[in-house]
Amino acid sequence: MSQIYRAVAIDGPAASGKSTVAKRLAESLGLVMVNSGAMYRAVTWQVLQEGIDPENRAAVLEAMSRMRIDCGVKNNLSTIAINDRLLTIEIRSAGVNEHVSKVASIPEVRESLVAMQRDYLGEYDVVMEGRDIGSVVFPDTPFKLYISASEEVRAARRAKEGESDEVAKRDAQDSNRKASPLKVADGSIVIDSSDLTIDGTVEAAREALIKLGWKD
Numbered sequence: 189m190s191q192i193y194r195a196v197a198i199d200g201p202a203a204s205g206k207s208t209v210a211k212r213l214a215e216s217l218g219l220v221m222v223n224s225g226a227m228y229r230a231v232t233w234q235v236l237q238e239g240i241d242p243e244n245r246a247a248v249l250e251a252m253s254r255m256r257i258d259c260g261v262k263n264n265l266s267t268i269a270i271n272d273r274l275l276t277i278e279i280r281s282a283g284v285n286e287h288v289s290k291v292a293s294i295p296e297v298r299e300s301l302v303a304m305q306r307d308y309l310g311e312y313d314v315v316m317e318g319r320d321i322g323s324v325v326f327p328d329t330p331f332k333l334y335i336s337a338s339e340e341v342r343a344a345r346r347a348k349e350g351e352s353d354e355v356a357k358r359d360a361q362d363s364n365r366k367a368s369p370l371k372v373a374d375g376s377i378v379i380d381s382s383d384l385t386i387d388g389t390v391e392a393a394r395e396a397l398i399k400l401g402w403k404d
């Protein structure tokens with residue numbers, strides 16, 4: 189009989205703290221942490237590298253059809269490489285921040301990346317963070333969290349990280365697009381991290397998972 193793997197889905201807007209929570213949960217629960225946003229960022233980075241207009245859907249899809257995208261795992265964290273180049277810090281650039289929502293709004297881009305996201309569950313127990321993990325990628329998992337924070341708090345967090353990122357604009361684009369918009373998936377527990385420390389948010393997430401039936 190093939191093994192059944194478990195998925196924890198964490199969704200939320202930019203800079204809500206979901207990556208940190210996902211990483212900490214992965215460490216304490218022995219899961220692989222998958223950053224799905226990194227996949228949209230990697231495709232966007234490659235598109236920009238090739239000098240393609242991210243608004244030109246046909247050109248983006250043509251470029252994507254030529255990309256060899258490798259999703260892996262290292263030290264229990266997801267990795268992403270395009271055409272054998274492992275992408276890390278470069279996908280956090282201001283240019284990628286500015287254009288990623290456009291690329292992520294293309295249904296065919298999403299379809300390809302969602303398939304790669306689901307493949308992780310064939311091999312690992314995962315905690316995956318993104319925008320549509322509970323609603324589209326793993327709608328059947330009982331373990332769904334939605335982490336939010338006020339717009340001011342999120343903008344301040346990005347500024348502290350030294351990143352130029354118009355989170356409000358990106359969130360508006362991610363929430364208003366037709367294909368798999370950011371929303372609170374049915375069955376999610378919502379955690380507002382605005383007034384919580386990192387430890388407090390992780391603790392709230394752990395308690396929420398137990399409420400949802402998580403057993404070690």
Ligand code: DC
Pocket residue numbers: 202203224225226228229288289292317318319320321358362
């Ligand atoms: O999580 P992040 O901020 O690194 O994600 C970057 C962008 O990727 C985000 O603005 C929208 C897109 N994204 C998405 O559409 N769906 C996901 N599951 C994850 C990210």
